Amino acid sequence: MTTKAEFKQDMPPPGGYKNIPYKRVPAKSFFGGWAIIGGYLGMTAGASYLYYLNCKAVKIRQLEMHSASLAIYPMLLAERDRAYLNQLRKNRDEETKLMANVEGWKTGTWYGEPIYHTVPKNTLIEPNYQEFYVHSSYNDFKYRAHLALLS
Amino acid sequence: MSLSPWLKSPFTDLTGAIVSHQWYGRCADLELQALDCLEAYGLDRGIKKCDLLLQDFTECSLRIKQMNRMFAMRNERHRQYFAGERSKEEKWAAGPKPDSY
Secondary structure, eight states, rough: OOOOOOOOOOOTTTOOOOOOOSSSOOOOSSSOOOHHHHHHHHHHHHHHHHHHHHHHHHHHHHHHHHHHHHHHHHHHHHHHHHHHHHHHHHHHHHHHGGGGGGGTOTEETTTTTEOOSSSSOOOOOOOHHHHHTBOOOOOHHHHHHHHHOOO | OOOSSSOHHHHHHHHHHOOOOOOOOHHHHHHHHHHHHHHHHOHHHHHHHHHHHHHHHHHHHHHHHHHHHHHHHHHHHHHHHHHHHHEESSSOOOOOOOOOO
8 A cells, every 4th residue: 555655864964064154244355444544644635735736826817817907997997987978978969969959958958057057167067877878778778777687 | 955944942953954965975065165155144145145056056966957957858859759850760879888887
């Protein structure tokens, strides 16, 4: 009836099982602690030197730009004043042309009445901003008024 | 201009006009001249005698005439444009250089 199977006991391999790997496996380290600290200090020293060179170059460049702008400042100022006076002249000519047909109008006055009575005749009466732009379109006015926002 | 109130009391002293153009520069000279003139002649005679100085000082501080001139010129330009004496291209003159003011 039932044949008795041949029984075989399962046994460990010869020499025993391998050890269970429970020990920590550290990563391979290329540098020791002192080498890392030394490398850090060395690199920082090198980088500091490069940084110093860079700083010096930037300083020199800034100094150069500053001197240059100081040098051309009087010229820019003079150019601005010249443009201002030129425009005052243009405004005057434009006023003469514009108000030629208006009765009683004299250029530079309010219908013949001078703006100031007691100041000497050749005094420059400075216009304010709106008056300076009185003959130009609103676009020009706007452009100058908002110039600071565009830069 | 005249800083003396018609009725003087401690309260008008308290709220006196203590700000003057001497602090602002542009009209300082004119103000000083006008006040010197008023001081020399007194208020009643000074208003007549210093009329031009007072007018100049008022103009300097308020710029009424300059503003009126500006409005008159603007209006004249618009009038010429709408009356057809001025074409659209030449309505405005070329603007000043942006850095000139």
